[in-house]
Amino acid sequence: MRSLDEDLQAAVAYHGHLCMGMVLGVRMARHGMQILGIDDPLSFRDSIVYVEMDRCATDAVSVVTGCTLGRRRLKVVDYGKMAATFVNLATNEAIRVSPKIVAYPQPGEDPVVFMQSFKDEELFLWKKVFISIPPEDLPGxxxxxxxxxxxxxxxxxxxxxxxxxxxxxxxxxxxxxxxxx
CATH class of the missing domain: 3.30.60 (Wheat Germ Agglutinin (Isolectin 2); domain 1)
Incomplete structure (x- = not known):
């Protein structure tokens, strides 16, 4: 698994800039995959992620998990919420992760440095969920x-x-x- 810094660098390289959405998305994806026990998401092909926003965090989640729209492993359900559901197709386990606090750095403050003060358990809520995925929505x-x-x-x-x-x-x-x- 890549380090947090490597995931942030990859996400910024893909997305084009660093912002709070990128930091939250990277951390959310890493946290979700860790809870599901997926150590190397980029080589794990049995996952699907449902993102609930069409903002910066979605790019970060995609880069960290390796799930993309074109491979039918990234699903956008635009609820306008900073949340994502991570599904392990091999075990049929799914968890939904969302921020539990709203905190922003001061203008000019580095969002990565600001977010380092929060542990994942302080930053995110998560719960087990069930998703029934029809065969025509699966990759392939x-x-x-x-x-x-x-x-x-x-x-x-x-x-x-x-x-x-x-x-x-x-x-x-x-x-x-x-x-x-």
Whole structure:
């Protein structure tokens, strides 16, 4: 397992800057993996992480755990919370970790130095949780695909919507995030 400094350096190299979110994300990921007994997360391929925010900490969690969106091992459930759930697929164990204190360094103070004064047990709450992961959400090849009857695009992994016995993508049923020009 990398040291805390090595994880911080890797996270900053990926993300582009050092901030409290990076420090919290690195510490949260290290703490979660440690509780699950995963000593070398970068070589452990039986984990999935659900992050509850789309902020700096998410990049840090991804870098420390080796879980990425493209490999289907990082899941974003945007609750706007600084929290993450770490799942060991080999044992079906899962824990959710979140900060229990809100503390920020003074302007100009190094966030790494500031956070060193807190032990993980002071900084984080954690609890065992259960997550039922459908087969189509697991890493690996798509298990199912259909063609949207309106736009003709392929919809993977049971993300389609059935309306009046017809199959559509979510964008055709709901308002998409984009507008055609």
């Amino acid at each position: 090849k798509p298990l199912h695909n259909v063609v949207c009857e309106k736009c003709g695009e392929i919809v993977l992994d049971r993300r389609e919507v059935a309306v009046d016995s017809k199959t559509f993508c979510k964008a055709c049923v709901n308002k998409p995030y984009y507008q055609d020009i």
